[in-house]
Amino acid sequence: xxxxxxxxxxxxxxxxxxxxxxxxxxxxxxxxxxxxxxxxxxxxxxxxxxxxxxxxxxxxxxxxxxxxxxxxxxxxxxxxxxxxxxxxxxxxxxxxxxxxxxxxxxxxxxxxxxxxxxxxxxxxxxxxxxxxxxxxxxxxxxxxxxxxxxxxxxxxxxxxxxxxxxxxxxxxx
Numbered sequence: 610x611x612x613x614x615x616x617x618x619x620x621x622x623x624x625x626x627x628x629x630x631x632x633x634x635x636x637x638x639x640x641x642x643x644x645x646x647x648x649x650x651x652x653x654x655x656x657x658x659x660x661x662x663x664x665x666x667x668x669x670x671x672x673x674x675x676x677x678x679x680x681x682x683x684x685x686x687x688x689x690x691x692x693x694x695x696x697x698x699x700x701x702x703x704x705x706x707x708x709x710x711x712x713x714x715x716x717x718x719x720x721x722x723x724x725x726x727x728x729x730x731x732x733x734x735x736x737x738x739x740x741x742x743x744x745x746x747x748x749x750x751x752x753x754x755x756x757x758x759x760x761x762x763x764x765x766x767x768x769x770x771x772x773x774x775x776x777x778x779x780x781x782x
Contacts, residue, residue, distance in 0.1 A: 640677075646670055664773050722736065722739075
């Protein structure tokens with residue numbers, strides 16, 4: 610009888626250990642992405658409600674990205690940012706993350722930048738800061754996609770629509 614009791618106890622403990630181990634590799638991510646804009650090169654704040662910029666004139670962007678997970682261990686995430694109708698995107702001396710790549714995709718008429726962002730339980734926001742000059746008029750949807758180390762997208766993508774216009778209507782006569 611003691612052998613059967615010990616066997617059942619050892620079997621139950623083995624099952625519990627296997628259940629705990631199967632959850633070790635899964636990471637739950639909670640990303641946060643916020644877009645801010647400004648149209649001047651001054652110490653002014655970035656505005657989340659700006660939506661229109663003039664073609665041929667610089668606009669400034671700040672994208673705050675924070676990837677919190679349920680693990681203390683740091684994981685690298687690939688962040689891909691696209692900016693349509695904006696060929697020359699610069700980040701020099703802006704104070705944000707440096708890109709892994711920054712390329713103009715002629716076929717899509719957009720700039721594509723990739724970054725590495727660290728995600729972990731106590732992660733703080735990283736800032737992607739850049740300026741660019743719109744090359745064409747119309748609606749432009751900036752996007753942010755976040756991928757885990759296996760190349761799987763961890764979100765459905767974040768985006769922000771802005772409008773590039775040849776002449777902004779400021780409401781002044």
